[in-house]
Amino acid sequence: METVVVFLGISIPFFLMTIWAIVNVAQKDFGTIKKKALWGVIASIPFIGFIIYLIFGFRKGKKSKTPGIL
Numbered sequence: 001m002e003t004v005v006v007f008l009g010i011s012i013p014f015f016l017m018t019i020w021a022i023v024n025v026a027q028k029d030f031g032t033i034k035k036k037a038l039w040g041v042i043a044s045i046p047f048i049g050f051i052i053y054l055i056f057g058f059r060k061g062k063k064s065k066t067p068g069i070l
Helices: 002-027 033-043 049-057
Strands: none
Touching: 002 033, 002 049, 033 049
């Protein structure tokens, strides 16, 4: 039981950060659809994808000018 608690304690934050990175990619404009798709794929890699996106891709995208449209 202790192993399950430790596993969940480690997994849940990584899962939430991965979801955050995917949503953030969807909300930003990266210039081309290919770049946006690439960052979406990178952000969706479990455990390390959001870290790569946070370090290299987070500042490359600009907030979408049209609110409410992903």
